[in-house]
Structure formats: C-alpha cells, structure tokens
Amino acid sequence: MSSAELSRFCNSSFWDPAQSWNTPDPDLSPCFEQTALVWGPCLLLWVLVPFEAIIILSSKCRDVPWAFTNVTKLLLNLMLIVISAINFIVSAEQYLEGKEVFPVALWTPAIQTITFLLAAVILVWDRVRGLHTSGTLFVFWLVLSVAGVFQFRTELRQAGAGEEPHYKFILYMIYYPIVLLMLIL
Template sequence: MHWNDFCGGWQLWEPSLLNSTRPDLSPCFEETVLSWLPLVFLWALAPFYLCYMQRHDRGCIRVSCLHRTKMLLTVLSIIVPLVEVCFTVVQIFSSPEGTAPVYLVTPAVITLTMMLVFFIIHTERIRGRHTSGILFCFWLLLAVCFVPEFNSKIILVSEETDQDMFRVVTFFVFYALVLAQLVCSSIADDLPLYSPVRSDRVSTTILFLAFHDDG
C-alpha cells in the first residue's frame, strides 16, 4: 500500500504546500510521522521505565488531587480517540467512498498509548514516583508535534473549507487534553507516605543506637 492510498490521496511529503501563500504540511505527514513519533518514543522507553520502577520501589503515594486530575485527563484522552475510531468504522461501512486507513490506524494507536499512560501513572503512584520525566517528555513532544496540525486545522476553519468538522473538533479537544497533561506533569506530586529505603535506614539507625546504649 502506497502513502497516497493509506492517507486518502495525500503524499507523505507535499512540497507544493510549503510554497503556498500559507505554508502547511501534508495531512499525511501530520497524521503519520508527527503523530507517531511521540507514541514510538513512549512505547520504546516504557518497558525499561516500568522495570526500573519495579526494582526500585520508593513506597506509595496517597491519591492526591493532582493524581486524580491526571487520571481523569488520561481517561478522557482514551475516550476521544476511541470515539474517533468508532466514527471511522461507521464511515467505512456506511460510505461508498470509504475512509483513508490512516484515520483508523492513528487514533487506534493513540488509544492504546493513552491506556499505557494510564498504567504508567498508576504504577508511578504505587512505586513512589512523585515526578515523571518520561511522561513530561512525552507530553511535551506530543504538544510540539501537534503544532503543525493545529495550524492546519486553524487554516481549514478560517477558510471554511469542506472539511470533516468532527475530526477537527476531536483534534482540538485532544490537543487541549495534551496541554493540560503537560501542565500537570510539570507539577510534583506528594512524597511517598512510606518508603522502604527510608524505613530501612531508620531501622539501621535505631539498631545502631540500641547497640551503643547496651554497650
């Protein structure tokens, strides 16, 4: 399958769009390369990060307002692309023209990635990680990579072109959720209520003092 078939007639790279009065990127490039790059980043690092947290337990953090906010935003970030997947499936079976596969594949992968984010956030709390460098980088990368598509959607809305407004709205909603997650990821959560490392040090100190008292 060629890129123009996968993207509904668009090439991966359209130089003519960059030479127009309002420079823009190809929708195919935005829906594939720019959308997939942050997802690949997270999926590539997540196994190592999860294994690291499994081996380096820092205790458990109580369920704070910040944690609830992150989880709520993540659930919404799962629902939005999932709704887009369902919408695309309906289009495929109801429209004789069909829909470009990219509009099914990309939101489906985003949905799975948001589920991974949900699991990472939960694991970070029970393993005592009050900050998350990997998720901050993920949200930052996602926000930056979505800037060209955000610009494209603004152009489409301003020109009142015959564009699928459903996907325009879902993109704006999802982008707002990404920015909100970026802000939340830049805020440190509470410290763990109980830390195995800290308790071991305290126990060692108590035994040391008790030994000297006996002496």
C-alpha cells in the same frame, strides 16, 4: 511504503516540498501530520517504557496518596482515551457504511488509544510504586505537544477557510488543550 501506497493510505502525499518549503505560507501535508507527528511520539513512549519500568521497579518508596494532581492527570488521560476511541469508532462506522475512509483514519486513533492506555497504566504504576512524576511521560507529552501544534494550526486554518467544523475538528480542539495540560501537570 512507496509514494503511491502512502497516497492510498492517507489520501495525500506523505511529504510535499512545494507545500512545505517552496511557498510563502508553508504547511505540512495531512499525511505527515496524521502519521509521523502522531505515531512518532507514540512510538517514543513505547520505546521508553522498558526504561520507565526499571525506574519504577527499583523505587524503594510505595503508594503516593491520591491527590488533585494525579487524579487530574488520570482523568485527563481517560478523556484522551475516549476522544481517540470516538475517532476510531466514527471512522469504523463510516467505513462499514461504505463511505470512503482511508486507513490512516483507523490506524491513527487506534494507535493513540492504545498509547494513552499505556500512559494511564504508567501513571497508576508510578503512584503505586511511590513516584511523583515520570520523566518518560514528560518527554512523551512534550514531544506530542510540539508535534500536535502543526495539526492544530491546520485545523484552525481549515475552519477559518469556511469549511464547516465537523466532529474531527471539535474533537481535536478538545484533544490538543488536554495534551498541553498533561504536559503542564
């Protein structure tokens, strides 16, 4: 994609050196935060799934009983699915009402929703096949946590700058701590 196409996709440049490097207060572009820093971890999970499947299928153990940890992981994962789906539905509704909605506002929550569904399937599959933990999911949550801190900072700065908190801010303030909890669990 060219710079002009990315600008139409995100309503900002993908990478702005003046904003990122040549300033006393560096920040990443919104386009970079909403694409590379979200899609990258999601792509990583999809790439690692075949390896996880091999590990799961070669497991000799069976059926880890439901316990606090795996129930909590599943519930938190379902909350992430709901948050991403809400982001998608609200953006789609705004688009259908004729408001200006950039494609990134539709693609990113759609990719997140599908990826969190995959993570939930892996969680359940691990439990059924007798695995207590998944290295693949740990790596996914770690990378997603590190990548998400930049948007978390941006959301806090925008809210602190006097901009009214809106649904995306509130949802991200719920979303990011859940991602951190998934990493810890």
